[in-house]
Amino acid sequence: MAKARRSSVQSYAAIYAAIQRVPRGKVCSYGGVAQLAKLPGRARLVGTALRNSPRSLRLPWHRIVQASGRLAFPIGSDPYRTQRRRLEREGVRFKSHRIDMQYYGWPASDVALDELLWGHRSR
DNA sequence: TGTATGACCCTGA
DNA sequence: CTCAGGGCCATAC
Numbered sequence: 001m002a003k004a005r006r007s008s009v010q011s012y013a014a015i016y017a018a019i020q021r022v023p024r025g026k027v028c029s030y031g032g033v034a035q036l037a038k039l040p041g042r043a044r045l046v047g048t049a050l051r052n053s054p055r056s057l058r059l060p061w062h063r064i065v066q067a068s069g070r071l072a073f074p075i076g077s078d079p080y081r082t083q084r085r086r087l088e089r090e091g092v093r094f095k096s097h098r099i100d101m102q103y104y105g106w107p108a109s110d111v112a113l114d115e116l117l118w119g120h121r122s123r
Numbered sequence: 124t125g126t127a128t129g130a131c132c133c134t135g136a
Numbered sequence: 137c138t139c140a141g142g143g144c145c146a147t148a149c
Contacts, residue, residue: 049130072131
């Protein structure tokens with residue numbers, strides 16, 4: 001069976017929707033967004049989608065960081081400073097160019113992720 | 124049509 | 137901590 005693959009347009013939509021869900025003051029990794037968009041293993045696509053995202057969507061793009069807690073842009077670069085400023089304005093603290101994902105990461109656990117993916121308490 | 128390039132990630136050394 | 141290797145794959149040229 002060939003893996004059913006959504007068109008990139010559909011994937012982008014799912015990715016943007018996932019990004020919109022990240023709460024203020026929290027951050028999510030590229031891979032995390034991919035999972036939320038039901039595109040596991042495709043973190044790279046999230047970066048691509050973000051890079052090509054229209055300003056009109058007003059996405060909270062700054063809340064997407066690397067799984068390591070570092071920003072994807074080179075330290076000191078213009079976009080790095082912009083993203084960091086926007087995060088700090090929301091209360092996200094940096095420790096030597098790094099964010100504590102245990103503390104600021106969202107969703108907070110695999111269980112929380114499941115609920116987001118499959119809905120609350122299927123029971 | 125082939126190759127290169129990335130706003131990535133994980134594992135293992 | 138760094139580094140390499142393998143996976144991922146839409147885009148650009």
